[in-house]
Amino acid sequence: MRILVTVKFVPDLQSQRSFTEGAVTRTGDDGTMNELDENAVEAALQLKEAAGEGEVYALTVGGDDAVAAVRKALQLGVDHAIHVSDAAIAGSDVFGTAKVIAAAVRKVHDEAPLDLVVTGMAALDGLTSMLPTALAAELDWSQLTLASGLTVEDGAATIVRHLPDAHETVAAPLPAVVSVTDEANKPRYPNFKLIMAARSKPVTTWTLADLGIPAEAVGAGAARTVVVDASPRPPRENRVKVTDTGDAGTQLADFLIERGLA
Amino acid sequence: MSTVAVLVETRSGEVTQPTFEALTLARTLGTPVAVWIGAAPEPAELARLGVYGAEEVRVVPAGDDARVPAAAAAALGAATQDAAVVVMVSTFVNKEVATRLALATGAGVVVDAAGAELVDGHVETLQTVFAATWNVRTRIAAERAIVAVRPNTTQAIAGETPGAATLVEVGAELPETREAIVAIEPVPAPEGVPLAEAPVVVSGGRGTNGDYTLVRELADVLGGAVGASRDATDEGWISHEHMVGQTGTTVTPALYVACGISGAVHHRGGMQASGTVVAVNIDPDAPIFEIADFGVVGDLGDVLPQAIARIHEHRAG
Known part of the structure; x- marks a missing residue:
């Protein structure tokens, strides 16, 4: 079983997140591997362990700091780490990013065929959930997205997809791009041995030239959407907080009645 | 045009x-x-x-x-x-x-x-x-x-x-896809307005201890849908379809009432754009109070029945 997991470097959820010049501010100080990617790493490791053989790659795209995302994946137990970094990638939209990741996936696939690419269900900065679909389309591989359950056997993958109106079971031949939800599994914690081992593991670095992608095909210039304004929302004003001394329920109801909400 | x-x-x-x-x-x-x-x-x-x-x-x-x-x-x-x-x-x-x-x-x-x-x-x-x-x-x-x-x-x-x-x-031949749907198990439609579309959402979290009676009652009185935090759906107290949060349903109702929900960032991401936010929590330091227009530090079992009674009384009067 050969699996590649995509991981993203995002601002820590607890940090003061912001925009700089129309893009999400990403710095090494308060950045981390996207939490939902832990479910993707876990799914890949479990499949490899169940198969009793195989290799798991973690791949990230981003500036120098983004290497922290694949380092985290190494700590969790993946075998190889790849960091695609090139100044020309900055400002890419989801389609540019998918093009870069697809080229990197093909490069690994050409060395020895991959069975799966596994991703998280969304990145907790942009939350668009579009990348897994764009990647599957770009690769022309099967698309099995939003998997709450995943099984692989006989050259096909089967997932369970929890949608608001129905739970679907969907099957498709390998190779496939699978995105897993946070219901899919419970991610493991890195143990001391893996943390130590991850320090000395090499990270392969590729540029656009290594992937055969012309700089003008990606980046801000090729993006179909442009952020023209980003500003912090004003905090809620005139907030009231009361401690119940016997009539707080009545006060709450009166507040709703006053606002025409009850 | x-x-x-x-x-x-x-x-x-x-x-x-x-x-x-x-x-x-x-x-x-x-x-x-x-x-x-x-x-x-x-x-x-x-x-x-x-x-x-x-x-x-x-x-x-x-x-x-x-x-x-x-x-x-x-x-x-x-x-x-x-x-x-x-x-x-x-x-x-x-x-x-x-x-x-x-x-x-x-x-x-x-x-x-x-x-x-x-x-x-x-x-x-x-x-x-x-x-x-x-x-x-x-x-x-x-x-x-x-x-x-x-x-x-x-x-x-x-x-x-x-x-x-x-x-x-429109006569369109649907393409053959690699993906095949093997089974579809319908999820029973929620009673009342679906969560994402509801003008009022009343959500319960860990503070309910799994008892949604008062949350449902307040939702009924306000004509709203029932939501939940990740904690509550993970405990199996209520089904996943009710989960409000970044990986569940994102809601933007005119009124959001958080009952016994601490307000972790995952939850706030799914409801923070709501019109008016009301929170009831026993913990005065719960982060949900940072974004609540009206917050009550108190016990759900005391506060909710009194609020429901007051709304009934107001309507009767």
């Missing part, structure tokens, strides 16, 4: 409220036409689409095979070749359909939009990000635009002059 196509969402054969919101938004961007993928609509549903301004209802006959995103995107593409803008409701599935359609047409896409307008011939959208702590305006630079809009962010208003809602059948 250019054609703006709106993908129709249905529930048990009936057009959903967010579809009418999308049609209302589409009228500000051009001439709206509705796209219906599935079994042919009932005349009453056609008429309702007309009321919200649809000039045409383009029907692409399809069965469950159109649940595969690649097939749905192909069907939508066949029905929207002349559309400068495609508007749809922002759902997990539609985000996938939008992505596929954009790759086929070169369109630029914004999902989770809270609004859209034409500026110098380009569609610009508004979104809230980072758990609704930032506002972002995005210009779609590509010639074609796809906008997936969040429920409850545009008020559905009937058109001044109803659209003709002429039924046009």
